[in-house]
Amino acid sequence: MSDKPVLIERRDAVLWITLNREERRNALNEEVVRTIDAALVEAMASGSVRAVVLTGAGDKAFCAGADLASNQGKGAVFAVDFSRPQHYIVELFKRLEDCTLPVIARVNGHVMAGGFGLLCACDMAIAADDIRFGTSEPKIGMTPMMILPYMMRLLPARQLQEMCITGEAFGAQQLLDWGVVNYLVPRAELDSKLDWLLARIVDKSPTALRIGKQAFHAMRDMGLRESLDYAQVMVPVMASTEDAKEGMAAFQQKRAAQWSGR
Structure with a gap:
């Protein structure tokens, strides 16, 4: 196993990003975060990557959060550099929000x-x-401030308040019940289920995925009327792409589409 803190591996049309700090329960520090960020940028620019998988090394932890040991030296995770407008973790979250590729979490351990x-x-x-x-x-006198915006979008309010106040851990079934994960499977079936999901993604139009993700994130922050106005503008935009024209032609000719990504 490589001693690099993050492993970047291309598997056909999928880019795998593996947090490789098993001894630290795959905790985040600045080097890890910036490596993930750079990998996402490169994947989007490649033109041939169709999806990204994010996971952790080993089977104990997906990611334990910030590496508190880094507080002992340079790059303390809770420190603020007032000469920079954003914390590096916030920069990564914004990169994930803007990522034009589907990003799938392979949750191999505690998170x-x-x-x-x-x-x-x-x-x-x-x-x-x-x-x-x-x-x-909460157990170290903090509150999950930087991740709260994402949790507020996914978790029920009462359960989220309990998490933020008590700091107690929950079992995996709650992830499924609250809609945080798409699938919950026995550990031995994790990779086969992931392969099944990826196969349903990588054969789709890269253009449709890219525009669709942009629209999803944009409309989520809009009111109903604003989102309907946005949608009626985006439909002809999507219909004008080469992939949309190819998709319609392939459907009519009963053949597999050949996506150009344009």
Whole structure:
């Protein structure tokens, strides 16, 4: 196993990003966060990557959140550099929000604190059914501030308040019940279920995925009337793309579409 803190691996049309700090429960520090960010930028620019998988090394932790040990030296995770407008974790979350590729979390182990925010920031997720998750910040006199915007979009309000106040961990079934993950499977079936999901993604039009993700995030922050106005403008935009024309032609000719990504 490489000693790099993040492993970047291309598997056909999928880019795998693996947090590789198993001894630190795949915790986040500035180097890890910036490496993930750079990998996402490169994947979007490649033109051939169709999806991204984010996971952790080993089987104990997906991500335990911020590496508190980094507070002992340079790059303390809770420190603020007032010469920079954004914290590096916020920059990563914004990158995930703007990412034009589907990002799927492969939740291989426990997920806590900032790691839970990372999970919530992904587009889809598959988790092993024996994991636990939570926000441990209250136990160190903090609150999960930077991940709260994502959690507020996904979790029921009462359960979210309990998490933020008590800092207690919950079982995996709650992830499914609250809609945080798409699928919950026995650990032995994690990769086969992931492969099944990826196969349903990588054969779709890259253009439709790109525009669709942009529209999803834009409309989520709009009122109903504003989103309807936005939608009626985007439909002809999508219909004018090469992929949309190819998709219609392939449907009429009863053949597989050949996507150009344009």
